[in-house]
Amino acid sequence: xxxxxxxxxxxxxxxxxxxxxxxxxxxxxxxxxxxxxxxxxxxxxxxxxxxxxxxxxxxxxxxxxxxxxxxxxxxxxxxxxxxxxxxxxxxxxxxxxxxxxxxxxxxxxxxxxxxxxxxxxxxxxxxxxxxxxxxxxxxxxxxxxxxxxxxxxxxxxxxxxxxxxxxxxxxxxxxxxxxxxxxxxxxxxxxxxxxxxxxxxxxxxxxxxxxxxxxxxxxxxxxxxxxxxxxxxxxxxxxxxxxxxxxxxxxxxxxxxxxxxxxxxxxxxxxxxxxxxxxxxxxxxxxxxxxxxxxxxxxxxxxxxxxxxxxxxxxxxxxxxxxxxxxxxxx
Amino acid sequence: xxxxxxxxxxxxxxxxxxxxxxxxxxxxxxxxxxxxxxxxxxxxxxxxxxxxxxxxxxxxxxxxxxxxxxxxxxxxxxxxxxxxxxxxxxxxxxxxxxxxxxxxxxxxxxxxxxxxxxxxxxxxxxxxxxxxxxxxxxxxxxxxxxxxxxxxxxxxxxxxxxxxxxxxxxxxxxxxxxxxxxxxxxxxxxxxxxxxxxxxxxxxxxxxxxxxxxxxxxxxxxxxxxxxxxxxxxxxxxxxxxxxxxxxxxxxxxxxxxxxxxxxxxxxxxxxxxxxxxxxxxxxxxxxxxxxxxxxxxxxxxxxxxxxxxxxxxxxxxxxxxxxxxxxxxx
DNA sequence: CTGAAAGCGCTTACAG
DNA sequence: CTGAAAGCGCTTACAG
Numbered sequence: 001x002x003x004x005x006x007x008x009x010x011x012x013x014x015x016x017x018x019x020x021x022x023x024x025x026x027x028x029x030x031x032x033x034x035x036x037x038x039x040x041x042x043x044x045x046x047x048x049x050x051x052x053x054x055x056x057x058x059x060x061x062x063x064x065x066x067x068x069x070x071x072x073x074x075x076x077x078x079x080x081x082x083x084x085x086x087x088x089x090x091x092x093x094x095x096x097x098x099x100x101x102x103x104x105x106x107x108x109x110x111x112x113x114x115x116x117x118x119x120x121x122x123x124x125x126x127x128x129x130x131x132x133x134x135x136x137x138x139x140x141x142x143x144x145x146x147x148x149x150x151x152x153x154x155x156x157x158x159x160x161x162x163x164x165x166x167x168x169x170x171x172x173x174x175x176x177x178x179x180x181x182x183x184x185x186x187x188x189x190x191x192x193x194x195x196x197x198x199x200x201x202x203x204x205x206x207x208x209x210x211x212x213x214x215x216x217x218x219x220x221x222x223x224x225x226x227x228x229x230x231x232x233x234x235x236x237x238x239x240x241x242x243x244x245x246x247x248x249x250x251x252x253x254x255x256x257x258x259x260x261x262x263x264x265x266x267x268x269x270x271x272x273x274x275x276x277x278x279x280x281x282x283x284x285x286x287x288x289x290x291x292x293x294x295x296x297x298x299x300x301x302x303x304x305x306x307x308x309x310x311x312x313x314x315x316x317x318x319x320x321x322x323x324x325x326x327x328x329x330x331x
Numbered sequence: 332x333x334x335x336x337x338x339x340x341x342x343x344x345x346x347x348x349x350x351x352x353x354x355x356x357x358x359x360x361x362x363x364x365x366x367x368x369x370x371x372x373x374x375x376x377x378x379x380x381x382x383x384x385x386x387x388x389x390x391x392x393x394x395x396x397x398x399x400x401x402x403x404x405x406x407x408x409x410x411x412x413x414x415x416x417x418x419x420x421x422x423x424x425x426x427x428x429x430x431x432x433x434x435x436x437x438x439x440x441x442x443x444x445x446x447x448x449x450x451x452x453x454x455x456x457x458x459x460x461x462x463x464x465x466x467x468x469x470x471x472x473x474x475x476x477x478x479x480x481x482x483x484x485x486x487x488x489x490x491x492x493x494x495x496x497x498x499x500x501x502x503x504x505x506x507x508x509x510x511x512x513x514x515x516x517x518x519x520x521x522x523x524x525x526x527x528x529x530x531x532x533x534x535x536x537x538x539x540x541x542x543x544x545x546x547x548x549x550x551x552x553x554x555x556x557x558x559x560x561x562x563x564x565x566x567x568x569x570x571x572x573x574x575x576x577x578x579x580x581x582x583x584x585x586x587x588x589x590x591x592x593x594x595x596x597x598x599x600x601x602x603x604x605x606x607x608x609x610x611x612x613x614x615x616x617x618x619x620x621x622x623x624x625x626x627x628x629x630x631x632x633x634x635x636x637x638x639x640x641x642x643x644x645x646x647x648x649x650x651x652x653x654x655x656x657x658x659x660x661x662x
Numbered sequence: 663c664t665g666a667a668a669g670c671g672c673t674t675a676c677a678g
Numbered sequence: 679c680t681g682a683a684a685g686c687g688c689t690t691a692c693a694g
Binding site for chain 4: 334335336346347350351354356357378379381382383384385386387
């Protein structure tokens with residue numbers, strides 16, 4: 001691999017001039033610059049990121065903390081994150097927490113001591129204090145999907161609107177007893193879904209039937225059991241909204257076991273679709289969110305923060321995406 | 332962050348001694364060593380990996396090239412990869428190719444010029460030449476799931492045995508007309524599945540009904556269309572084996588649309604299960620493969636190679652896992 | 663057994 | 679406008 005020294009020799013200048021020409025960090029005579037650029041090209045020189053990093057105190061690495069990857073929307077988000085990271089020559093350290101706050105805590109404490117330049121996190125909300133500390137210490141942080149701490153930047157979908165619109169949609173389709181299977185209300189996205197649902201039911205004059213959960217609700221089993229539970233107590237339910245796709249798959253299975261026809265007797269809609277809906281025996285209507293794009297945006301927002309931290313410290317930014325209603329067989 | 336200099340000062344020795352004590356790279360007097368270790372502890376010193384890397388010419392980063400993450404077994408494998416990488420203080424650069432050989436080629440050519448110390452790849456098999464070149468240049472490489480190039484190490488599942496055993500299992504369940512929906516036969520894992528299937532059918536005296544594909548077969552749509560196609564030409568089919576889960580989900584949907592009962596009229600089994608099978612309206616029997624463990628093993632094997640490259644160059648290793656038959660409703 | 667010195671490949675004040 | 683020098687935080691021959 002050619003080094004800056006090789007380039008300097010070929011271009012007949014000092015390495016400091018090469019550095020300046022490449023980084024535009026000071027005026028370099030145009031003629032000198034083209035000589036340098038020609039040499040760079042000839043040697044197909046690539047700067048050594050380690051050396052740059054050592055000098056600048058940067059590692060060119062971002063930490064990515066997510067609940068899980070397998071069978072989850074985060075795998076799609078991650079593809080977007082990685083794409084932008086790669087384009088900016090950043091590596092990643094990916095950690096999954098299974099939404100266990102103590103696992104998350106341990107991971108954050110390891111990550112903060114000099115492993116990463118910035119952090120992308122979909123957190124449990126239980127370690128906000130650590131996040132604030134890290135941020136105060138100069139770590140760039142962007143929250144993804146879950147805006148748990150308004151003092152930190154975020155890239156999320158508008159779950160409140162999703163739930164509101166989904167409820168209205170079901171009403172228009174004829175449903176009058178609409179229930180919501182939700183997640184842990186201590187997490188912002190679930191609170192938002194509830195709030196949108198609640199506003200719509202009030203507006204429409206409907207009863208509110210809401211199940212929340214304190215442990216891991218992002219599962220097939222939780223969807224399944226919640227549906228059974230719901231129908232045991234509410235014979236009239238004619239629509240079930242679920243927070244995420246995987247719950248919906250559980251609900252569909254439960255309704256099949258109970259020999260309840262979808263969508264005629266009960267309609268089902270997911271509030272966080274990610275292109276799984278159309279791959280089922282009964283394809284599922286969903287508010288589809290642009291997962292890949294959200295990943296890309298969060299990643300580039302973070303890298304931007306990292307690289308412009310010195311000059312004028314970028315402020316807190318919140319970016320919100322809208323979900324798109326995609327009708328399928330379950331409604 | 333404390334540096335080696337701080338440790339040296341506190342322990343009253345030269346930084347070179349600190350380095351030696353920490354790396355066990357030369358004999359250090361036990362007393363000196365404990366002084367150093369005490370200082371390290373007091374300052375909670377963490378070596379700067381960038382500086383180490385700069386000196387040793389290593390980046391502490393591995394490249395991970397996979398077909399895709401979303402709705403795929405690779406997302407689970409990746410969790411295992413990341414876990415081991417993190418434990419060894421390695422970062423990753425993750426690239427998805429969608430099994431497009433030219434995308435893969437571009438990615439490999441970018442990655443090879445000094446970005447990574449080693450490569451983990453589930454490749455298309457179309458760029459084996461580049462891989463061999465990279466390996467000859469000193470890049471450590473481990474193939475995962477797909478052993479396309481026997482001169483390079485690999486961690487795979489035994490697909491041949493999976494297909495063989497699955498066929499025998501279906502026979503025992505009463506099936507006599509067993510078909511296989513497979514993938515691109517240019518890829519080793521699909522050839523292996525076919526071979527296991529073929530051996531079993533010959534042994535059992537059954538007809539062979541095999542569909543392969545040249546483009547992206549790892550989809551719901553491909554499974555769906557293949558099932559329709561298959562049944563158009565072979566009225567007697569009473570069992571369908573699919574290469575991967577997602578195809579099986581498509582097959583189940585197709586059979587539902589055709590009002591064919593599963594498992595009474597047709598049985599369905601997936602040859603590469605990854606815990607999706609039990610989450611469906613009709614849960615699916617599968618040869619389950621230990622994805623997470625395969626990820627961990629491939630990752631630690633690669634890091635081992637990277638770190639022991641100098642002393643005695645580790646030879647080519649091939650590690651094979653067995654799938655486990657998990658019966659569910661579809662058989 | 664341990665210290666002093668050189669060097670990995672860069673960046674950036676400091677001169678001129 | 680550009681060169682010479684110092685330094686980022688380590689490792690490793692070279693002496694002694």
